[in-house]
Amino acid sequence: MSDQSPDTHWLPLTLAQLDFWEEFRLHPDTPVSTVAHAIELRGPCDTGALAGAIAETIAETDVMALGLAVDPDGQPRQRIDPARAPALRRIDLCGRADGRDHAFALMQADMEARLDLLTQPIFAQWLIRLAEDHHIWLNRGHHIAVDGYGMGLIERRCAAHYAARLTGGDAGPRLGAFGDYLNEETDYRAGPRHAADGGHWAQILAHAPPPRILRKGSENYPTEALFAEHDLSPLRAALMARATALGMGWPDLLTVLCAIWVALRVTGPAAARRTDPQGRIAATLWLPYMSRMGSVSITVPALVVNILPLGVDLSPDEGLGAVLTRLSTALRKLRRHGRYRIEQIAQDYGVPSGGRFFFSPLINVLPFDAAHFTGCEMTRHVLSNGPGDGFNITIRGDGEARDLTLLTEADPALTPAAGFAALADSLPEFLRAALAADAATRPVEALPGLGR
Structure with a gap:
């Protein structure tokens, strides 16, 4: 069984990731494959608990700290680099009559901005406060790191952390490690089922x-x-x-x-x-x-x-x-x-x-x-x-x-x-x-x- 860790080694990209890498190299100024969800919450909300839940989710989701580089042979490599994890950006728009429209304009501008996969964090996490009972959480990434199902995993995990902070209970099982998936994929490609x-x-x-x-x-x-x-x-x-x-x-x-x-x-x-x-x-x-x-x-x-x-x-x-x-x-x-x-x-x-x-x-x-x-x-x-x-x-x-x-x-x-x-x-x-x-x-x- 493969046992390479992206926490300690530079590893090759998967076949799926290579397609998005090539897309980035061919369209470097166009954020073609951004994935972004705006989670809009209305109702009584503990802003501090929500911010803490998002921060916990960032810390637990190792792929949010994905770093990419090019080796001396010109091949892309990846590893988990804690320095690349996104910091939670908090934006307070309380009191603005156009607060919600402005929030969506800010998020749209973020999605349209150039994203350099080699030098910038691949993920962004924002918490926008529009009123005491109205918040927006922006969960933004790139397909080279995450798909739509993965985005849902992140969001459900954050909700579990939020509930645990409100009640003092347990948030439940942690998210799985990115390296476990990479090792399993390597083993599948080397095995007999792949050929069949x-x-x-x-x-x-x-x-x-x-x-x-x-x-x-x-x-x-x-x-x-x-x-x-x-x-x-x-x-x-x-x-x-x-x-x-x-x-x-x-x-x-x-x-x-x-x-x-x-x-x-x-x-x-x-x-x-x-x-x-x-x-x-x-x-x-x-x-x-x-x-x-x-x-x-x-x-x-x-x-x-x-x-x-x-x-x-x-x-x-x-x-x-x-x-x-x-x-x-x-x-x-x-x-x-x-x-x-x-x-x-x-x-x-x-x-x-x-x-x-x-x-x-x-x-x-x-x-x-x-x-x-x-x-x-x-x-x-x-x-x-x-x-x-x-x-x-x-x-x-x-x-x-x-x-x-x-x-x-x-x-x-x-x-x-x-x-x-x-x-x-x-x-x-x-x-x-x-x-x-x-x-x-x-x-x-x-x-x-x-x-x-």
């Missing part, structure tokens, strides 16, 4: 429409992406009923329904898709995969999330139920082999050095419970979660599918703005129809929202 997983992905891509390849550095991230947001809360009862009837988790059901809609509706340069002479459609789309279950990383804030291809093959006249069954089986296989990194899949596929897959269309269903701060009403604002390539669908809700929201985003250079709104509006229409009790027996093409 690679064979699976080689077979999948051999039968899929050829994915588009991007040259790193050529990305033209739009300043203003097209976006539409929809409230899916009215669909919760039908979603839970259909998921139970089909023996699926509700996130999987939404994932495969969105995949069907994407295969039938998203065309042009944002999609990898082909249609045979009989009208059968094959499409490749992309799914973020948490890649933490059964791993030490379940408690480690780090960059762990993977992105994996899902092949969709269907005929529009097929019954919805048959397509759902086939895609749910494909999802289970994806997870069995999901630890195999997309960067390695690209190398195996023959993507040249300096290139990468074009991750579009991408579907991301996030069923995670938010942190709960004792005595406060909490709203989490996702200020930035990194860029998307072409056409992206994000659905957020808690573990019980409450407060479901749908965000559809597109690059206007690839999806015409004139038709985007109608396209985005058709997805909730399709989901509503596909979750009806009798939908499984209907041909896919007969469902509203497909515009065929």
